[in-house]
Amino acid sequence: MALAGEPTPAAAANVLGIAAGGGVNAAHATGASGTAASARGVARVLLYVARAPDETLIAQLKSRGWQVAAARSAHELGRLVKPDLACAGIVDLASFAPRDIGGLETSLRQQQVGWIALATNERLNDPLVRRLVRHYCFDFVKLPVAHATIDYLAGHAFGMVALCDPEVAPPVGESGDEEMVGTCEAMQQLFRTIRKVANTDASVFISGESGTGKELTALAIHERSPRRKAPFTAINCGAIPHHLLQSELFGYERGAFTGANQRKIGRVEAADGGTLFLDEIGDLPLESQASLLRFLQEGKIERLGGRESIPVDVRIISATHVDLDGAMRDGQFRADLFHRLCVLRVDEPPLRTRGKDIEILAYHILHKFKNDNARKIRGFTPSAIEALYNYGWPGNVRELINRVRRAIVMAENKLISADDLDLAGFTEQESMTLTQAREAAEKRAIEAALLRHRHRLTEAAADLNISRVTLYRLMGVHGLRELGGTDDKGALAADEPARG
Ligand SMILES: Nc1ncnc2c1ncn2[C@@H]1O[C@H](COP(=O)(O)OP(=O)(O)OP(=O)(O)O)[C@@H](O)[C@H]1O
Ligand SMILES: [Mg+2]
Numbered sequence: 001m002a003l004a005g006e007p008t009p010a011a012a013a014n015v016l017g018i019a020a021g022g023g024v025n026a027a028h029a030t031g032a033s034g035t036a037a038s039a040r041g042v043a044r045v046l047l048y049v050a051r052a053p054d055e056t057l058i059a060q061l062k063s064r065g066w067q068v069a070a071a072r073s074a075h076e077l078g079r080l081v082k083p084d085l086a087c088a089g090i091v092d093l094a095s096f097a098p099r100d101i102g103g104l105e106t107s108l109r110q111q112q113v114g115w116i117a118l119a120t121n122e123r124l125n126d127p128l129v130r131r132l133v134r135h136y137c138f139d140f141v142k143l144p145v146a147h148a149t150i151d152y153l154a155g156h157a158f159g160m161v162a163l164c165d166p167e168v169a170p171p172v173g174e175s176g177d178e179e180m181v182g183t184c185e186a187m188q189q190l191f192r193t194i195r196k197v198a199n200t201d202a203s204v205f206i207s208g209e210s211g212t213g214k215e216l217t218a219l220a221i222h223e224r225s226p227r228r229k230a231p232f233t234a235i236n237c238g239a240i241p242h243h244l245l246q247s248e249l250f251g252y253e254r255g256a257f258t259g260a261n262q263r264k265i266g267r268v269e270a271a272d273g274g275t276l277f278l279d280e281i282g283d284l285p286l287e288s289q290a291s292l293l294r295f296l297q298e299g300k301i302e303r304l305g306g307r308e309s310i311p312v313d314v315r316i317i318s319a320t321h322v323d324l325d326g327a328m329r330d331g332q333f334r335a336d337l338f339h340r341l342c343v344l345r346v347d348e349p350p351l352r353t354r355g356k357d358i359e360i361l362a363y364h365i366l367h368k369f370k371n372d373n374a375r376k377i378r379g380f381t382p383s384a385i386e387a388l389y390n391y392g393w394p395g396n397v398r399e400l401i402n403r404v405r406r407a408i409v410m411a412e413n414k415l416i417s418a419d420d421l422d423l424a425g426f427t428e429q430e431s432m433t434l435t436q437a438r439e440a441a442e443k444r445a446i447e448a449a450l451l452r453h454r455h456r457l458t459e460a461a462a463d464l465n466i467s468r469v470t471l472y473r474l475m476g477v478h479g480l481r482e483l484g485g486t487d488d489k490g491a492l493a494a495d496e497p498a499r500g
Helices: 012-028 055-063 074-080 098-108 127-136 147-163 185-198 214-223 242-250 286-298 324-329 335-341 357-372 382-390 396-410 434-452 457-464 468-477
Strands: 045-049 067-071 087-092 113-119 137-142 204-207 232-236 275-279 315-320 344-347
Touching: 045 055, 045 074, 055 067, 055 147, 067 074, 074 098, 087 098, 087 147, 098 113, 098 127, 113 127, 113 147, 127 137, 137 147, 185 214, 185 344, 185 434, 204 214, 214 232, 214 275, 214 315, 242 286, 286 335, 324 335, 357 382, 357 396, 434 457, 434 468, 457 468
Parallel strands: 045 067, 045 087, 087 113, 113 137, 204 315, 204 344, 232 275, 275 315
Antiparallel strands: none
8 A cells, every 4th residue: 555645765666667577577587598687687586495405406596597595494594584675485394393383484474575385285284384374475385396386486476575575665556546645744644653663563553533544544554564464354343243242353163152063263363463453442342352351461362162272463453433531431441451452552633634635635536536427527616625625524534535426426517616525615714703713723723733742732732832721621612522532641652662
């Protein structure tokens, strides 16, 4: 997913072109004369880890243009893996003793290496081996296998990682549909936060009004994290009936209850190796909160009706649009769980505080959906733009998408009007009294200060040159107390270094 509006080096697009082309060509060029990539001077590095590396395989790979670096142990491999170098990797899982295989995981997890696994039928029966192959390998082959096949698969794997080498090509436009638009300071800060938190494994809590992009942010974090090749599993805690939540989250064994005819893997277990996004966490009933807390403390789950503790490695991101502080005060949400979930905090800015981005987003949406109307719509009338800025956007980006899509269908001219957006009442500035205008300006200034200071009231108040008490009173007047009500003792801000 691209974070549009984030500063990218001017040369990035060119670099991407070369890397992608080199990678793709490398993937298909298996001729003895060398590869398109090596012909262009793009090094094709290949890591090969085996307890006793096969010298004839190494010779064959070198003759195909690979720069082979061999390792005999997890330790040696760890020293060969370079964080900023896209390369292919061959891991001979058949050659290691079962007890040594776990040690390879750290290196297998590195997203800049496209791994191909070599294994035997017998080895593939080992659950650990199956998991490593499933989570981290681009492909696997059963031994014995022709060297040319390994060369071919490694070429493909190299092509894939070169395409998404995070240094060369920040995940640009992989899914144009999911582009995250934002140029204002608040969004730039959000993008910086996303990049920072993506590099850690700490739990992230995303707070923001409905439709501000919480799920999109969670996905952006996952896609930029070392877990990006593993699943991103989203659960809407509010949408699953309470009596089914436990089994949905943790799964069950056959016979656990009447009707449990076969084992079911829960969503937590299914996210193993990846990211688990717990949406609307505030709706989680207390019973499930206790089980979730136990899982977060122990890193293990038990399926319903099962006796086995199963280790599960997931990164947790949670989100809510409700006031969790209030829920904690009322005893509806466990404070100990909240502190586990909210090691890092991300606040989504409401759309009405994003200034020019409102217009940029409106054009972005128009561009995306303009084909919904046979008449080619070119833009918005000046009064439609005025209305976009005057309206308060309670439903945030989702509401903007809905209004613009509707307007595209309804518009009878080449420019979308305020009427098409159903915002005709928000165009006549003169109908606003001076008092209303002052109030609106005051509210905007307070919201912006709260965002700048991540809802730390003392700092926001100092910035606004008012007392903390006055700020709190004004937040009440403008209905700003419900959201993000952390005070200065609140969660660690995302800009601060992660603990542990
Ligand atoms: N910055 C952005 N740029 C482009 N599209 C965005 C942006 N933020 C949100 N969207 C789009 O707005 C819609 C709502 O976003 P999302 O579902 O992530 O919001 P949410 O905060 O999870 O909402 P809710 O609280 O209702 O669950 C999605 O279609 C998403 O793609
Ligand atoms: Mg959501």
